[in-house]
Amino acid sequence: MLEQDDPIRVFEHSSLWAHKGEPGKRLTDKQLQALQAFHGEEGMPYYTLIHKGVRFTEYVGVLQVGNLTIEVLPKADKNDSTAQWHKMLIGMLKAVGLFDIQAPTSSKLSLRANSILDLYFTLYLQEVEYLLHRGLVKKYRKTESNATALKGSIQFAQHIQKNLVHQERFYVRHTTYDVQHQLHQILYKTLLLLKQINTNPVLQSKIGSLLLNFPEQPDLKVTEATFEKITFNRKTESYSKALEIARMLLLNYHPDVSKGQNHVLALMFDMNMLWERFVYVSLRKGFRKANLSYTLHDQVHKYFWKPAKGSRSSIKPDIVINKDKAGCVVLDTKWKNLNGYNPSPDDLRQLYVYHEYYKASKVALVYPGVDLSSRSGRYLCQNTGSLTDKECSVISLPVIGNIDAWQKSIYTHIADWLNKPILN
Template sequence: MPKLITVFEDRYSLEPISNEHRMELSSLESIWGRQNISFSVDNRVLLRKYVGFIATPSLQLQILPKLYEDAASAEDFEEEKRSSVRMLFRLLASSGFLSVKDIPEPQLIAAMNGDLLEIFIHIFIKRFLELFQKQIHRQYEDFEGNLAFIRGRILFQRQLLRNGGFKHKHYVSYQEFTEDNLLNQIIKATMISLRTLTKNEENKTSLSHALLLLEDICPIRLTESMFQRVRFNRLNEDYRPVFELAKMFYLNRQPGVHAGDERTFTFLIPLNQLFEFSLYQWLDKGLSSDDWVVRYQTPQRYLDAEKEVFLLRPDITIACSRAGSDTPIEMIVDAKYKNPISEENTRLSESDVYQMLAYAVRYQCNRLFLVYPVFRANKYFQNPLATYLIHNGNQEIRISALHIDIASEDLDQIQKEFIKLICHFFES
């Protein structure tokens, strides 16, 4: 049974990995890209860009967002792992990046040893059992075939072709209100796959119990087209989160080519994209009104519009809706999941500042924000971390660097403070 290996994104693993695991990771370069994986001379691994997990028959690896830029000890590692797992689920829930609204309690994280895959399985099976006990999902399914008795309507043309003069058979068509439907078949097939993968005894027991409840459901071999055929209505809407988790397990939400591989379970998402999408959702919820329009990665424009080269795609743009169709961009927000502070000083990347300057020039926007997460060693640094004033003729471009504590347990309060912060620096 493979051992769980936990690493933090863009940080070398605390301990070396075995040669067998190194070979396994190297064989999966197509998933995260060669440029995003590297090994040190002592066989420690570094993975960039993605967070999540990957599980194969011989390897179980999870990559978590780093929170302690200064972490070095095993004690810090365990504490950071628990905090990081909980933060990741909070971001997924608050942003809507994935249809997972369950935020695991610290007790569950500890019981699952901070294992993302086991936590996802626990959420999946718990949600299903709660729904099944409340209401078994049934729906009308079309049936067509030979029966010894008449049910529904006789298809006379096919009756003559199939049965001829035999009077003891009837070729009929009817609808049956049954629990043996495609949605339940997909859920059962997912459970069968997960039961072979989970190492947690509680998850194994729950999966076995659920499969017993679904013993009358025909087993199927999953295909991508099956997920596309499922339709939701008021009768089965409650099952959508369970379906989305099953879909995630099967389609392997990741950038590689292993979709549908029953031997490989992956959930890998770009960390910076999750961070920026969370900021967008917060700003959209807090600012969108009759006065403001918040957009994600739009509008896109070329720096050289005539030659259509150097495409610009800001993370978040905030425009004044009162201007009508010709909406000017009032603010641009760009998210960076990295540490902007080094040796007790804010040291922004020159490329990040130049990128914001290009936005300012092309979008004619004078208020721009670079937003970073709060790392443990930086908690006492006040916002703004830095402000740069750049004169462009009669215009003054203001670039402000902010950081927000996304690891906070009270994420709602952090969202409100972030909105106030953006409004304050815009108005000033």
């Protein structure tokens, strides 16, 4: 186990330097070198390199470098409390299903752990413990062995090669029904990873206990394709949550192959995508509670250009309400604070295209903000400069410290906007 340091918490688009900054928010030379090496692999989008430091981008989440944990938090208002935004990020991840603390095995999970990483580790350990208590699923597998009893089918080529002077043995291929299969190999590999990178002493004993009770498995090379090929049935459906977390941990772990001390684990989320999903689930939750007849779709694409050769290009708004119906409404979310300014021309042009292609009655850009505001305008005719009937609104939604209240506020304000008449 690595020795634990207190996590460094910073906001998106902020910077960390080596030998610069307030105490407790500085990188060591080795930590900076590890981040530089990690970035240099493929040019990671989570941060950019600056002189003797790094500048974070719009990605939020957690980076672990050796024994250092860096939490990158979102920020959309004047509140500069990292503790508050740490809590808000966990709430947003929970709401969109990226951190499912409502699972039966994790209902008592404490949210007062040191870092977001601890929460993911704790949830994974509780899922594996739950599977062990239920009894691990067995599967059939083909095995070959040089046995003293004849079972299965003899492999004559290997039998002659290995047993010329051992006629009491049989080289056979047979079927075994046990717990040694791919699902358990993935879970076991993740437990070994946690043993290596965990910095929380409270979790270390739990990891050790599970490794003692979990049947040892052969090593498995894990790639994205490994998880894509997994299918669940009635017996293995209970493995889905543990495997989902295992996928995040294994595929986002980058070992330090040179010195072996500053491994990097990156669980980072694009804040624009997280905000889009958060608004979507907030609306879906509100519509269901109000029993409204609106239909809600996310990421609905339409093709709008076809080259002479090659693939078509599509447009894909974030949220479409009442798709393919009269009164269709298109929303596009942007994680930025306008601070009273107009949206960028690119964003307004994008909404104009949505208006055309989805035959929408209304379109809107949805931003987080300090205060609630909703202002509408109409596009101008390209020939005469006169007002058209195409309306675009700019909705700024205030950030509220309680996630449930924030979700309710998002739904309420957008529902009120939906019911407003179109400008004349």
